[in-house]
Amino acid sequence: MSATAALPRRRRVIPGFGITLGATVLWLSLIVLIPLAALFLKASELSLGEFFAILASRRVLHALQLSFSLSLAAAAVNLVFGMLVVWALVRYRFPGRRLLDAIVDIPFALPTAVAGIALTNLYAESGWFGGLLARIGIEVAFTPLGIFVALVFIGLPFVVRTVQPVLEDLEKELEEAAASLGASRFTIVRRVVLPSIVPALLTGFALAFARALGEYGSVIFIAGNLPNVSEIAPLLIVIRLQEFRYADASAIAVVMLVAAFLLLFIINALQRWSEARTGRRL
Amino acid sequence: MQISIRDVTKRFGDFTALDEVRLDIRSGELVALLGPSGSGKTTLLRIVAGFEWPDEGEVQFDGEDALSHSVGERHVGFVFQHYALFRHLTVFENVAFGLRVRPRRYRLGEADIRKRVERLLDLVQLGWLAARYPQQLSGGQRQRVALARALAIEPRVLLLDEPFGALDAKVRKELRRWLRHLHTELHVTSIFVTHDQEEALEVADRVVVMDKGRIQQAGTPQQVYDHPRTPAVHEFIGESIVVPVTIEAGEVRFAGEPLGLDPQGLESGAAQLFARPHDLAIVPSSGEHRLRGVVRRIHGIGPARRVEIALEANNRETLIEVDALRAQPLRVGERVGVKPEQYRLFRAEA
Amino acid sequence: MTVLPHFEIMAGHEALYDMAPARKLQRKLDVRADPPAVKWAIIALTVAFLGIFIVVPLINVFAQAFAKGVRVYLAALADPDALAAIRLTVVVAFSAVVANGVFGLTAAWAIAKFDFRGKNFLITLIDLPFSVSPVIAGLVFVLLFGLQGFAGPWLAAHDIKIVFAVPGIILATIFVTFPFIVRELIPLMQEQGTEEEEAALSLGASGLTTFFRVTLPNVKWALLYGVLICNARAMGEFGAVSVVSGHIRGETNTMPLHIEALYEGYQSAPAFAVASLLALLALVTLVAKTALEKRTNKG
Numbered sequence: 001m002s003a004t005a006a007l008p009r010r011r012r013v014i015p016g017f018g019i020t021l022g023a024t025v026l027w028l029s030l031i032v033l034i035p036l037a038a039l040f041l042k043a044s045e046l047s048l049g050e051f052f053a054i055l056a057s058r059r060v061l062h063a064l065q066l067s068f069s070l071s072l073a074a075a076a077v078n079l080v081f082g083m084l085v086v087w088a089l090v091r092y093r094f095p096g097r098r099l100l101d102a103i104v105d106i107p108f109a110l111p112t113a114v115a116g117i118a119l120t121n122l123y124a125e126s127g128w129f130g131g132l133l134a135r136i137g138i139e140v141a142f143t144p145l146g147i148f149v150a151l152v153f154i155g156l157p158f159v160v161r162t163v164q165p166v167l168e169d170l171e172k173e174l175e176e177a178a179a180s181l182g183a184s185r186f187t188i189v190r191r192v193v194l195p196s197i198v199p200a201l202l203t204g205f206a207l208a209f210a211r212a213l214g215e216y217g218s219v220i221f222i223a224g225n226l227p228n229v230s231e232i233a234p235l236l237i238v239i240r241l242q243e244f245r246y247a248d249a250s251a252i253a254v255v256m257l258v259a260a261f262l263l264l265f266i267i268n269a270l271q272r273w274s275e276a277r278t279g280r281r282l
Numbered sequence: 283m284q285i286s287i288r289d290v291t292k293r294f295g296d297f298t299a300l301d302e303v304r305l306d307i308r309s310g311e312l313v314a315l316l317g318p319s320g321s322g323k324t325t326l327l328r329i330v331a332g333f334e335w336p337d338e339g340e341v342q343f344d345g346e347d348a349l350s351h352s353v354g355e356r357h358v359g360f361v362f363q364h365y366a367l368f369r370h371l372t373v374f375e376n377v378a379f380g381l382r383v384r385p386r387r388y389r390l391g392e393a394d395i396r397k398r399v400e401r402l403l404d405l406v407q408l409g410w411l412a413a414r415y416p417q418q419l420s421g422g423q424r425q426r427v428a429l430a431r432a433l434a435i436e437p438r439v440l441l442l443d444e445p446f447g448a449l450d451a452k453v454r455k456e457l458r459r460w461l462r463h464l465h466t467e468l469h470v471t472s473i474f475v476t477h478d479q480e481e482a483l484e485v486a487d488r489v490v491v492m493d494k495g496r497i498q499q500a501g502t503p504q505q506v507y508d509h510p511r512t513p514a515v516h517e518f519i520g521e522s523i524v525v526p527v528t529i530e531a532g533e534v535r536f537a538g539e540p541l542g543l544d545p546q547g548l549e550s551g552a553a554q555l556f557a558r559p560h561d562l563a564i565v566p567s568s569g570e571h572r573l574r575g576v577v578r579r580i581h582g583i584g585p586a587r588r589v590e591i592a593l594e595a596n597n598r599e600t601l602i603e604v605d606a607l608r609a610q611p612l613r614v615g616e617r618v619g620v621k622p623e624q625y626r627l628f629r630a631e632a
Numbered sequence: 633m634t635v636l637p638h639f640e641i642m643a644g645h646e647a648l649y650d651m652a653p654a655r656k657l658q659r660k661l662d663v664r665a666d667p668p669a670v671k672w673a674i675i676a677l678t679v680a681f682l683g684i685f686i687v688v689p690l691i692n693v694f695a696q697a698f699a700k701g702v703r704v705y706l707a708a709l710a711d712p713d714a715l716a717a718i719r720l721t722v723v724v725a726f727s728a729v730v731a732n733g734v735f736g737l738t739a740a741w742a743i744a745k746f747d748f749r750g751k752n753f754l755i756t757l758i759d760l761p762f763s764v765s766p767v768i769a770g771l772v773f774v775l776l777f778g779l780q781g782f783a784g785p786w787l788a789a790h791d792i793k794i795v796f797a798v799p800g801i802i803l804a805t806i807f808v809t810f811p812f813i814v815r816e817l818i819p820l821m822q823e824q825g826t827e828e829e830e831a832a833l834s835l836g837a838s839g840l841t842t843f844f845r846v847t848l849p850n851v852k853w854a855l856l857y858g859v860l861i862c863n864a865r866a867m868g869e870f871g872a873v874s875v876v877s878g879h880i881r882g883e884t885n886t887m888p889l890h891i892e893a894l895y896e897g898y899q900s901a902p903a904f905a906v907a908s909l910l911a912l913l914a915l916v917t918l919v920a921k922t923a924l925e926k927r928t929n930k931g
Binding site: 012016020023025081085087092094104105111112114116117118121128149152185213234235244256257260 | 675677686687688690741743748757758761768771773775830864867874875891895900907910
């Protein structure tokens, strides 16, 4: 029929699809997917029984429980105070507001080791805060409380930065409408403003929690690192590695990774929920 | 350059955008693809350009298969609705772009490039803006730069996708006239897509009316306006009023009454009478061979007034609009007769 | 929502009409204003919270760095091991930025300019390193390339050292900073669409020419932003690098590791001296970030 019968009809006008997608997938596999697969492969060398035995051992259980509970607590503190901070930054005008806004980003930008030694020094008995607290009998450095403080530090920006755009974009007409219907200020906040930002709040909380779970550098100096007392899960992984007990390390890592992926899934769902609530991408 | 389009079909999933479209475009013609959104006109333009490929069919440039070439190889000049100017380049560099990216062998010297760009900028009367950036220009100016940029490569055909769609009415009118003038000077084969029938009728040598992926009619502006071949064309071009009528025993009837009109070769059955408001005359309601109705509304300023008349048939009302001279005495509520002086009859759609 | 009885509404209006001074009226009219007591309490709490948790620790870094005087500070920085650490950090960060920059541009092109099934899944995969603890990021490379790792024996046989050597550090850093640049590019490139590229192609440009002359200039600020934050993170990475490094002073210690070594060795002032450099880098990055954000009107 026509001489063009052999011509491929499904063509893309912009060139380079095949090669760029191929290169992307290849590089992604080499750097991310294969290494992660190696982890699961190593862990799979254990039988199910061995796997659970490792996890159920006292030291591991304690480390996991410590990491999870302290991360949760720190994220909760960041939820409450983050809410106050973002409210002040978005709703109020006061001298130094812009400076405060920039300060929020510091935990993001500061290397974890630097934060780690700064906090340790600060809360040790010889430090500025540590000295004050020691006088009322509170020990922070080298105890779980120190870990908690470090986790609050690094999780701080997450709630603020996640909620900030949502709060900024909130239409003021909503509040004006509520006021015109007779609602008090407190009612407006409770019934109109807060519900709109709840998904963003929870997303920020989940992000702070996820970050705290895996945190190493900021915590490792201020924690006491005593087994069964103040030893976080990431440290235990490192110790097992140094002992060449790769399988043990992998088992713990797998648990943490699965928890992280679950959190990621939840965070994505929360982000979609927030988008539905406010029509705004998080 | 002559373009042949043969049996071009394009589907997007379940939706058929183009259905076996055939069209010939003569060298040097200025053709308008006119139609409502979804008619397939932009898809057809992009297939000619090389931004899309048809599922079936052929496109030939001067007898040579165009589909086996990429858009760059086809040497077409494309003008986008939203200009697509390179935002990080000056006006001058935008126009020069096509000349700068040529392979070394075919590249002009710097002096020649400069000359050509300056000539083009003068042609579009924007020489004084050469050092500005697109963001600093108005919409009309940007579109002229886009045009100059497309012309810089001396394209075989100029393709414009709703070129004035993003501009406001006054600028649109100016640029319309100006495009026509440009075409007369340069004589490049050109195809432009529009949904504005006034624009198509004013500017084009030939108008191709499209609807639902098919060409409804192709002809000069006069032809499609005076002799529309399908109801879609009649309705899309100019204003239309539609009156449901029946053909019985070789007569055209409305509400059972014969209208004394030529059935135009249609067989017995339901039909539709299409006419333009200015082809209807308002006459006294008594007498035979006329439509009868009541004046509902009279509006409009200027020499002609627009009269809304409700025709009655079987307890259903048909509203039509008729142009009447200012001098003609009419009152709302008055019973009048209407006689079509020029009309088209089409089979009633199922 | 309860409906106020009619007389209560009237009473409220009367209170307004009872002509309070203009300011009281103003405040009553601004429905979004919180009572001043609440407002200042929140501001005070905010300042206190941020001050205690962020500002003071940051100041402490510099305070401790100079605790033993300027001479000790400068000596710490001029120390050969410190210089080696700085050099290594720069090399590693540079490698990570280049690798992730090239990858970022390639991936952003594939994702932003085309439509294909599985795109969202691909993006999720690219984001994975964000969710992985740095220690695990280091662990996986030890599992692959360590002596007892999957590729260990093969590497040993060919006398190639990855783990406990610089290549391992670079790999781990690339992993940790993987998504930074591509995430900055994708939304911008998606927003910019494909029209300018189509225009360039119609004017006869090749694919590569189009990329370098049209696409790249259009994303240059987002690219710079991504490079900036990728670099900052790469230089500061601790956990992942700690696992794959041999902790050999002068050879496989990056600045964060060197800081750790000094601090654990009770050389507090030198540790903080080196740390102050990284803290300065963080501050400079933040300033540059803010400047760039204004440039590109992000958010």
